[in-house]
Amino acid sequence: MVNLALLRPEFVLSALALALLAADLLTPPGRGRALDWGALASCAATLALVIAGLACAGGHLGLGTLWAVDPFSQFLKIVILGSAILSLLLNLDYEGIPVRHAGSFSGLLLLCTVGMMFLVSAVDLLLLFVSLELVSLSSFVLTGYERASPKSNEGALKYFIFGAFAAAVMAFGISLFYGEARTTLLLSLGSPLGPLGLLGLLFILIGFGFKAAMVPMHFWVPDAYEGAPTPVTAFLSVAPKVAALGALARLLTALVPTRAADLTLLLSILCVLTMTVGNFVALFQRNVKRLLAYSSIAQAGYIMIGIVTADAMGTQGVLLYSFVYVAMNIGAFAMAIALAEDRRRYAAGDPYDLSAFDGLAGRSLPAALAMAFFLLSLAGIPPLAGFIGKFYLIGSAVGTRHYWLAVAAVVNSVVSVYYYMSIAYRMFFVARQREAPRRLSMGVSLYGSAALALAAVLALGVLPDRLVAWVQASAKFLP
Amino acid sequence: MIHLLSLITFIPLVGALVVLCLPKDGRRPIEVVGLLATALPLVLSCWLYAAFDCSDAAGATMQFVERHAWIPSMNVQYYLGVDGLSGPLVILTALMSLIAMIASLGIKERFKEYVFWFLVLEVGMLGVFESLDFFLFYVFWELTLVPMYFLIGVWGGPQKEYAAIKFFLYTLTGSVFMLLAILALYFQADPHTFDMVALMKIHGSLSLKFQIIVFLGFYLGFAVKVPAFPFHTWLPLAHVEAPTAISVILAAVLLKMGVYGIMRVSYTMLPLGFEWFLPILVMIAVINIVYGALCAMAQTDMKKMVAYSSINHMGYCLLAIAGCSATGFSGSLLQMVNHGIITGALFLLVGVIYDRAHTRDITVFGGLATRVPVYAGFMSLACFASLGLPGLAGFVSEFLCFLGAFTRWKYHTAVAVVGILVTAAFFLRMIEKVFLGPLNNRWADLSDMNARELVSVVPLAILMVALGIWPKWALGMMNATMMHMAGLFK
Incomplete structure (x- = not known):
């Protein structure tokens, strides 16, 4: 029972998510959006619980047979909950969600969050699989939530087919792994894996690769991201990635260390591929959601550096980058939603076309500057938060003598500047479209979440010390 | 005066933030803030000149040193100081910034944004010459990039967008390799440090091969800025397309960052x-x-x-x-x-x-x-x-x-x-x-x-x-x- 008590935040959030689903049936028609606030409050309460657990933990917390509650997982849970809160804030000003199902929408989002919280704690392959499935199934539905939009349906279907395939392969991998190791528990592993176990591990890696959108398991990403309701896109582009990469970091650095199976070469190839393909394809996008989708593939590639190097600095880099990535990516999505909602009012056609950004500096200088800062932070330009994260990751690559990885990462950063700046180019250099109103109107909660993200991007860039110290304390696996 | 260098560096930043808060229609207050925020650093740098110790004994030491822990968990310091190499360049930067600001008063459109970016640029330029910690140095070095991109791209000539992005990508390519070189030096030093003064003393323990590779990394960053053949092709374009005052800054200050880097880093370390x-x-x-x-x-x-x-x-x-x-x-x-x-x-x-x-x-x-x-x-x-x-x-x-x-x-x-x-x-x-x-x-x-x-x-x-x-x-x-x-x- 001691172990169950450790899962209090997860239990609370699941209960609240189910309550939201039930409340959806009971709320009078047309008032469904009120439940959004319920979802926000649930996330905030869970976040408070996790943080409270952090305060009274005092080092070791104890270990279940299925999950580990350690500083590493607690840090990632906070990141995941933070991104859920920001995405729910974005959702408040988003018009695309049918009011009739607002409660079940936020309920599913919360369930997805619960899945991720389990995922980052899991030390048993079965729990890993089940939590990954919980994440996947709820994201499939969330992606297809705009039932009237063919793009949303297409994205969801693609996502589902790829997801089902990846899950099957992963389940097969787990069975192979079990065949050799005679256990699904990953804690007692120490001796080198045989060929069967290695094959199993590779298949498990495919499951993770799908969730974290590693190249070449990324084909679902652009369509799913473009089709999904934008708050969901914002959520999917950060939280599942962070969770899957965090779980993968635990799997490959602590549970199956290199002495058991050396995947460094394979991982570094995947890492370079992920960055490079993401960045180069992003160069040719004209839709801001697709552009950010490919950019997020590349961003996952940067985070993977920390998994490849697998030293202390690398693991810290994974955590640090995950944290700042949430702020800067959701911030960029907040601005994208604001511009798209605005563009819907004056122009037909794709509201997420890049031309929505035309002349933003003249319409609202703060909005343009904020977006520019998010993009520059994503590109890793100091003194913004993204730079600190990238500095850690590249530093760990140099420190562990993965020089080619470091070179690939910096060259990729330069390439990424080109497409990030293409948005800045539209905001600052191009005149506003004639039909566009002189002033940009922006919803309050969009404004709030963008301001929150901007504050994080600036403050963590200039004064990162507290975060860095926290990350250093958190980069410890319990076993 | 203990914080002289910080004052010189960050007065323009304060000015930039003030400008951001001013309404964009009132031109006069923006002009006043812009001029004040560039004139004050010049006045202070004249003070620096007067108080500078030129004696032979002071040749090897940094003056006006300010040193605080900035990110202790990474051993990064906020470490400023000038010597006979950087001092003249700081004064030059302060002078040319004021001159360029006066020349900028003729800018007609989007003046508020212009002054904002201009002042941020000045912070970066001053900081590069003053910082004695590599992390800080790199931050300031990159801080000059973004404002320059906008200054060329918005207020430049007919080919401004192309010139701006070419400048940005060229310089960034150089500087990311400099970043790798900085990291390589950091991990080579024992204990790991970004302290430039300390790194100047460890060259005895560095092998020739290591020095050559790291030198090339730094050189890429500096050569693009100088600009040294064959990395010079961004310069004519950027200079021609940039508005007058920005050409002045480019030529008078930004190019110096490259040569300064070669003298400060490549030669001594x-x-x-x-x-x-x-x-x-x-x-x-x-x-x-x-x-x-x-x-x-x-x-x-x-x-x-x-x-x-x-x-x-x-x-x-x-x-x-x-x-x-x-x-x-x-x-x-x-x-x-x-x-x-x-x-x-x-x-x-x-x-x-x-x-x-x-x-x-x-x-x-x-x-x-x-x-x-x-x-x-x-x-x-x-x-x-x-x-x-x-x-x-x-x-x-x-x-x-x-x-x-x-x-x-x-x-x-x-x-x-x-x-x-x-x-x-x-x-x-x-x-x-x-x-x-x-x-x-x-x-x-x-x-x-x-x-x-x-x-x-x-x-x-x-x-x-x-x-x-x-x-x-x-x-x-x-x-x-x-x-x-x-x-x-x-």
């Missing part, structure tokens, strides 16, 4: 790598000098001509550094200061004529000296200073550059002298075509320089003459440090 690269560096210097001058000769656009002459002048700096002597180092640093003043003035003057005639084509003018005598006078003065006429600033530094390089690289120096000849040729040709001969009637009602233009050019003209007659004002500040640097590896 990686002596073996530097020594290994010297034969190539001196070749590059000669190419810069001769090729830059020849390219300038081929231009009919005045601004492009001045831009290529910058490549030529920065070649002198590189040549002098390759001499590895106190004379050479002093010459190089003095050349940087003089080039900043002279080329700054030249860009301002080209801007003056462009504002009136809306063309910079040398061939369409003629006989302007009768119509705009004041302008002709200043332009001729700046041209003569730039081509190295004795009595004016350029002569002293160019002479020192050649003197410093000659003992070690006789043939290279001899070839480089050709550059001086060509420089004289194209400047004289420009003066002849624009100011002498019969007046082209198209320009009969051209007006002479107005008060704002005079205010920005006159101080520079005075300095050109003053530093030509009595260079000790600048050399005195540099001397002790240059002697110390030259003696490091003897």
